Amino acid sequence: MGFGVINTVRRTVQRIAGKGAESSSRRTLLMIGTPKSRRSCRVIPVPEFILALLRERLQSCDATEYVFGKALAASDPRTIQRRFSHLAKKLGLSGAHFHTLRHTFATRLLELGVDVKTVSALLGHSSARATLDFYVHSLGEQQRAAVALLSAC
DSSP, X not given: OOEEEEEEEOOEEEEEEOOSGGGTTOSEEEEEEOOSSGGGSEEEEEEHHHHHHHHXXXXXXXXXXXXXEETTEEOOHHHHHHHHHHHHHHTTOTTOOHHHHHHHHHHHHHHXXXXXXXXXXXXXOSSHHHHHHHHOOOOHHHHHHHHXXXXXX
């Protein structure tokens, strides 16, 4: 599998509760800022087949520096979540949220034998411990396989 242009994570977009004079007419504000930690600013290798899909999407709408956005502005996280929920429902996936993709990405990489440090770097975690604490859950099958190793001794 080929890898094309490498993409970077440099900003975050989140909706937060409004505070202060500038938010007097709004209950929430769309905030664009830097990621939580230095490690969160990262380079992500993207497979060529995904880049081709992204290029196709960018050609069909206004070019933007955001993967999800148009007219040089980021999409509202609520809009992305709403679209994801609609698609998940259409596909018959109950209980799936946008963040489920991140969790599944981390878990599948670890199941495939990718080391925790690499997965942690891809997720932008400050440490491998954060990856283990938040995204990795020991599966029953993995637990049985671990115990079976003892039987083989």
